Amino acid sequence: MVIIVGAGPIGLATAIELKRRNIPAKIIERGCLVNSIFHYPKDMTFFSTSERLEIGDVPFISHNSKPTRREALEYYRRAAESYDLDIHLYEEVQNISGQDQNFTVQTDKDNYKASKVVVATGFYDVPKMMDIPGENLDKVRHYYDEAHAYAWQDVLVIGGGNSAVDAALETYRTNANVTLAVRDSQIKESVKYWVKPDIQNRIKNEEITGYFNTEVKEIRKNEVVLDTPGGTKTIANDFVLAMTGYKPNFNLMTSFGIDLTDDEDKMPVYNEKNLETNRKGMYVAGVVCGGMDTSKLFIENTRIHAEHIAGDIEKKLL
Known part of the structure; x- marks a missing residue:
């Protein structure tokens, strides 16, 4: 056997x-x-x-x-x-x-x-944990299921790969206010070729707010703190989708x-x-x-x- x-x-x-x-x-x-x-x-x-x-x-x-x-x-x-x-x-x-x-x-x-x-x-x-303050809050999800639950919410999506891009686009299309935080300087090359232009255009048109070369410093009950090339930014937040792998x-x-x-x-x-x-x-x-x-x-x-x-x-x- x-x-x-x-x-x-x-x-x-x-x-x-x-x-x-x-x-x-x-x-x-x-x-x-x-x-x-x-x-x-x-x-x-x-x-x-x-x-x-x-x-x-x-x-x-x-x-x-x-x-x-x-x-x-x-x-x-x-x-x-x-x-x-x-x-x-x-x-x-x-x-x-x-x-x-x-x-x-x-x-x-x-x-x-x-x-x-x-x-x-x-x-x-x-899941790969970020080991940052607030990561254990109930509003933080390391697995993404579907977009409906995030309609009309302030959503931060973390990551630049396929999972993050899919989550950002789908929640955006349920009228969520979506911010995408990416550690690297651009969306990953491995992102599905039929999806990549979509996320790039949504960011270019400011329909999704994209922060690149950015780290999440802290997650709080109603906001998140980002370390961006332009300095520290604190933004309103209801849910965090940590698509970190x-x-x-x-x-x-x-x-x-x-x-x-x-x-x-x-x-x-x-x-x-x-x-x-x-x-x-x-x-x-x-x-x-x-x-x-x-x-x-x-x-x-x-x-x-x-x-x-x-x-x-x-x-x-x-």
Whole structure:
């Protein structure tokens, strides 16, 4: 039995590849199926085309050139059902003891024996905190859902990437008074090409107030303090959408016995050929392999991890 921690697209893909090799696998997920995608904004459209998100040769047919969050949720349910995968949802892995060929995976519901373990937990569960006064106020959100709640409110959006730009544009279109604070000198190059001109024009026309080379110094009940190139500015504020990004759960990985690199990326230590970590018999898969550099690994360029891992496990279990 192989235990896969995480029911994201790459966790599902790995279970599919193992099943194709007649190797039993069980997926354990602390949340819902493809939990990260479920927590994306409701109206989000992927940058990738649908075929680049496919797993297990299950066709992903989208109504448009770029699939939506809702279409992706339906697709991954269908992929899991197509292969009748053994998936335990809303069950959290708490400890992994033992050694290669004889692991014990302890959850909040049961204990499972496993010959191998694959960690495919992604990075969306832990937001990058700004560590500034007021960040713990109820009005501060590190996850953006939809725009309606912010109609006619003073909203500060923090960040210059896709999540921040989408949040700024959508809340603006519900008649929120939107300010965008960006640490860099411009919107990120990685922002979706069909969205970037929109945010640039809204800022140029002063429909959205944009502050660049700017840091948020403090969040207060009814205002925020910005450190801008023009000096300190205090503006009225009802909500803060801190789209500052996310990071892997490093504490979870180290508790599993996976070493991290000493540099700022904090990448898990693993063999690039088979993705086996320093803990023999334990593998990493998907975007979690990138550590803090969460911008270089995506579903489409980590799907191959499933084949590498399943192939290596097949050789070692023969």
